[in-house]
Amino acid sequence: MKETVKPSDMAKPSECLCHIEPGDLSPLPPPYEDFNEKAIPPLNPEKVKHIETSLDDTVAIGIPKPANREEEEELVRRFLSGLKKLFEKENNWTFLQPLLLSMEHCTKCQTCSDACPVYEMSGKKDIHRPMFRAEVLRRIYNKYLKPGGKITAKLTGDIDLNWTTIARLAELSYRCTLCRRCATVCPIGVDNGLINHEIRKLFSQEVGISPKELHEKGTVQHLRVGSSTGMNPLAAKDSVDFIQEEMEEITGWKVDIPWDVEGADILLLHNAGEMLAWPENVGAFAIIFQAAGLSWTLSSETVGYDAVNYGLWYDDVQFSRVAVRHAEIARRLKVKKIVMGECGHAHKALTVIADRLLTGDLNIPRESAMVTLEKIVLGGKLKFDPRRNDFPVTLHDPCNFVRAMGIVEPQRRILRKIAPRFREMTPHGVDNYCCGGGSGFAIMSPYNFEAWRNLVSSRKKFLQILNAFQGEPAEIPKYVCAPCSNCKGAIRDIINFYHAEERSRIYYGGLVELIVNAMADMKKPLIQFGDDPSWKA
Amino acid sequence: MGFYLLSYLCILVFFLAAGCHVYRQWTLPMHVRWELYPVQHEVSEKLAHGGSYMENWNWWEKEQRSSFLNELKYMVPEILFIRGLWKENRKLWWVSFPFHFGLYLMIATFGLLVLHAFSVLPGGAPPAEGALRTLLSGMIVLTGWVGLILGVTGSAGMFFRRLIDPELRDYSSFVDYFNIVFIFLFFLFAFLACLLTDPLLEGAKAYTFGLLTGGDSLNAYTPAQTFLGGGTIVFASLLVAYVPLTHMSHMFMKYFFYHNVKWDDAPNRRGGPVEAAVLKNLALKPTWKAKHVEADGRKSWQEIASSAPKEMK
Numbered sequence: 130m131k132e133t134v135k136p137s138d139m140a141k142p143s144e145c146l147c148h149i150e151p152g153d154l155s156p157l158p159p160p161y162e163d164f165n166e167k168a169i170p171p172l173n174p175e176k177v178k179h180i181e182t183s184l185d186d187t188v189a190i191g192i193p194k195p196a197n198r199e200e201e202e203e204l205v206r207r208f209l210s211g212l213k214k215l216f217e218k219e220n221n222w223t224f225l226q227p228l229l230l231s232m233e234h235c236t237k238c239q240t241c242s243d244a245c246p247v248y249e250m251s252g253k254k255d256i257h258r259p260m261f262r263a264e265v266l267r268r269i270y271n272k273y274l275k276p277g278g279k280i281t282a283k284l285t286g287d288i289d290l291n292w293t294t295i296a297r298l299a300e301l302s303y304r305c306t307l308c309r310r311c312a313t314v315c316p317i318g319v320d321n322g323l324i325n326h327e328i329r330k331l332f333s334q335e336v337g338i339s340p341k342e343l344h345e346k347g348t349v350q351h352l353r354v355g356s357s358t359g360m361n362p363l364a365a366k367d368s369v370d371f372i373q374e375e376m377e378e379i380t381g382w383k384v385d386i387p388w389d390v391e392g393a394d395i396l397l398l399h400n401a402g403e404m405l406a407w408p409e410n411v412g413a414f415a416i417i418f419q420a421a422g423l424s425w426t427l428s429s430e431t432v433g434y435d436a437v438n439y440g441l442w443y444d445d446v447q448f449s450r451v452a453v454r455h456a457e458i459a460r461r462l463k464v465k466k467i468v469m470g471e472c473g474h475a476h477k478a479l480t481v482i483a484d485r486l487l488t489g490d491l492n493i494p495r496e497s498a499m500v501t502l503e504k505i506v507l508g509g510k511l512k513f514d515p516r517r518n519d520f521p522v523t524l525h526d527p528c529n530f531v532r533a534m535g536i537v538e539p540q541r542r543i544l545r546k547i548a549p550r551f552r553e554m555t556p557h558g559v560d561n562y563c564c565g566g567g568s569g570f571a572i573m574s575p576y577n578f579e580a581w582r583n584l585v586s587s588r589k590k591f592l593q594i595l596n597a598f599q600g601e602p603a604e605i606p607k608y609v610c611a612p613c614s615n616c617k618g619a620i621r622d623i624i625n626f627y628h629a630e631e632r633s634r635i636y637y638g639g640l641v642e643l644i645v646n647a648m649a650d651m652k653k654p655l656i657q658f659g660d661d662p663s664w665k666a
Numbered sequence: 667m668g669f670y671l672l673s674y675l676c677i678l679v680f681f682l683a684a685g686c687h688v689y690r691q692w693t694l695p696m697h698v699r700w701e702l703y704p705v706q707h708e709v710s711e712k713l714a715h716g717g718s719y720m721e722n723w724n725w726w727e728k729e730q731r732s733s734f735l736n737e738l739k740y741m742v743p744e745i746l747f748i749r750g751l752w753k754e755n756r757k758l759w760w761v762s763f764p765f766h767f768g769l770y771l772m773i774a775t776f777g778l779l780v781l782h783a784f785s786v787l788p789g790g791a792p793p794a795e796g797a798l799r800t801l802l803s804g805m806i807v808l809t810g811w812v813g814l815i816l817g818v819t820g821s822a823g824m825f826f827r828r829l830i831d832p833e834l835r836d837y838s839s840f841v842d843y844f845n846i847v848f849i850f851l852f853f854l855f856a857f858l859a860c861l862l863t864d865p866l867l868e869g870a871k872a873y874t875f876g877l878l879t880g881g882d883s884l885n886a887y888t889p890a891q892t893f894l895g896g897g898t899i900v901f902a903s904l905l906v907a908y909v910p911l912t913h914m915s916h917m918f919m920k921y922f923f924y925h926n927v928k929w930d931d932a933p934n935r936r937g938g939p940v941e942a943a944v945l946k947n948l949a950l951k952p953t954w955k956a957k958h959v960e961a962d963g964r965k966s967w968q969e970i971a972s973s974a975p976k977e978m979k
Binding site: 214 | 690691694695696697698699700701702703704705708712715716717718719720721722723724725726748750751753754755758762832833834836837838839840841842844913915916919920922923924926927928931933934935936940941943944945947948950951952953954955956957958959961967970971972973974975
């Protein structure tokens with residue numbers, strides 16, 4: 130029988146509040162049944178003996194255990210002080226109205242639970258209900274910050290507040306990918322994803338607790354060195370030089386990537402991770418823009434060559450700093466618009482969220498690359514031979530520019546033109562499922578977190594991919610088009626983890642690679658399936 | 667007169683509490699955009715796939731179009747029939763719909779009762795024609811009875827669903843049950859009062875007339891003369907006051923969820939009202955304590971956003 134975990138249990142002593150047994154996870158179809166009995170590998174006791182691990186089978190942050198009673202009490206004090214600030218306009222004008230609405234009107238109908246891929250795939254573990262962490266926060270707020278709360282808590286829902294409650298809540302805020310699918314189905318409009326975002330923010334902005342990958346190695350490194358990858362401007366330029374050479378060698382096309390062109394029409398912002406992990410993406414963009422005769426540039430200024438903004442996931446202040454830097458760089462270059470490359474969260478960060486942060490001449494128009502590319506591909510200037518993409522293709526919808534921005538059709542119109550065997554996932558578009566790597570998960574791999582991601586949060590996406598290619602022979606290569614760096618990272622990891630390349634010949638990549646692969650002028654294919662070229666030259 | 671005083675007081679509480687809610691929402695600072703697609707006021711060509719104006723090349727050079735009709739096409743079935751729940755949580759819809767529709771019909775019945783009372787007010791508007799009054803009376807009986815039947819079954823269903831479904835039970839507090847029982851008792855008293863003593867809702871007409879005239883009775887019978895009628899007045903009055911004090915205020919606060927958050931896609935144009943609101947926000951001075959924020963209560967958001975963090979944590 131399933132063990133029930135209630136919000137009030139968050140305060141109670143237990144070695145592991147939620148454990149996933151082998152067989153609990155949603156089953157996978159053949160030939161992946163051998164993964165159905167897999168459990169999350171246990172944490173190494175030596176490595177975790179000084180950190181909080183009592184929530185579940187994994188660790189995302191690694192909060193040090195308190196040395197004494199004073200440290201315990203200090204965390205509780207800081208947490209409550211931060212919680213109060215979430216409801217003050219001076220501190221939280223950014224999200225105050227949505228937060229208040231969602232905190233005050235949930236009817237606990239659980240409609241959100243069935244929409245959440247993490248909850249479903251985890252074997253419906255209570256702590257993964259979207260409203261679970263929201264309810265924990267709501268109870269703490271009602272009891273400890275509202276007048277008379279300690280009395281009314283007996284009637285409205287009680288919870289004790291101690292170091293354990295808080296440390297578990299911090300960890301739990303990193304079990305949700307912020308895909309906000311839950312918010313789309315709520316009959317009232319309550320957004321539990323937002324409440325989760327606010328919990329992360331409270332911990333970062335008041336308590337100084339956040340995952341290293343997002344903060345120290347993320348936004349801090351981005352602002353100091355120039356990129357969350359650790360690349361400084363010189364290294365970025367070297368990478369791009371290498372990409373130019375590589376692209377010419379692979380495709381026979383001479384690529385010239387422009388840097389710091391003042392007055393160019395477009396400043397193209399790439400996720401710098403592309404330069405290191407998927408250089409062909411950067412190269413393919415260059416080929417298309419060059420062939421279309423666009424006036425464009427990259428920026429070599431610190432921060433300007435990396436579109437990411439991890440602040441979006443955990444810290445409004447860091448978010449604002451990165452967004453302002455991006456806008457300042459575009460202003461200095463006097464470009465007409467910024468085009469966001471294949472990076473979902475960068476799209477949402479700079480185009481939508483920062484829209485109410487950037488004023489005056491910092492408010493430079495921003496456009497999705499999906500739209501720019503559609504204009505090029507459907508514009509008729511470039512010639513395509515769709516037969517070159519004669520393999521099954523499916524499209525992953527990045528939550529951040531599909532559900533959160535309404536950029537849904539441009540990428541589909543492109544695919545319908547250049548990929549004759551394109552098919553949709555079910556569901557797709559604004560109803561899509563997250564890749565499982567959202568909100569920073571794709572770049573987080575402390576302890577055994579990567580295994581948790583592959584087994585739990587990315588599992589639904591893996592099932593969707595398998596379903597999209599159902600009926601296709603195993604030996605035929607198949608392409609998952611994921612026009613977002615983080616999603617691509619998560620999909621790469623599930624393909625490797627489940628041996629999907631060996632068992633089903635599933636490959637992945639971006640949209641621009643498919644476009645270049647189908648260009649009639651191209652002498653050699655860009656896309657390779659293992660050692661096999663996707664078409665014969 | 668005590669019943670009338672209770673009703674007046676409760677109506678006053680309703681307007682004060684609802685007014686406070688709405689006023690607070692109106693005066694909150696403009697937040698960052700956090701819309702979710704589909705945004706239902708989009709034009710049909712976009713709405714069909716959940717797209718936005720940002721799908722257009724150089725969208726900022728074009729006039730932003732929206733469709734109130736599309737918004738209505740979504741909102742009307744959502745409000746009346748709770749379409750979202752039908753689609754996403756069918757087993758709950760079977761009890762939630764009669765519960766909510768029963769409440770709507772009670773509000774409609776009250777509106778009709780007020781119209782009826784106006785139609786018979788001496789010295790007020792010219793007395794309505796007999797046919798119109800008959801029509802009003804007929805509609806009152808129809809909406810009243812249907813609403814009561816739906817309300818009794820819906821609220822009982824909601825209670826039992828919450829009690830027997832572990833998904834709901836494990837997260838329900840005393841107040842969650844209390845709210846439903848409260849509403850159920852109102853429906854039950856009203857239903858039994860009509861069934862046993864007043865099938866044509868003459869008492870309700872008389873009481874509503876009395877509400878408008880400070881206690882003058884329309885006829886010899888008033889509901890307060892019976893236990894069930896008195897109970898109905900007490901529960902109805904208290905419910906009116908209670909709803910805006912609880913999360914049940916989502917009944918009208920849903921407007922803000924949709925128009926101020928989920929569908930708020932208004933772009934920031936230079937020199938426009940959004941920019942003015944943003945500038946106001948950027949002048950606010952945060953006090954977050956983490957070192958990397960470097961807030962001291964004197965620096966504004968604008969200054970902090972334009973700086974680089976010196977501290978890691």
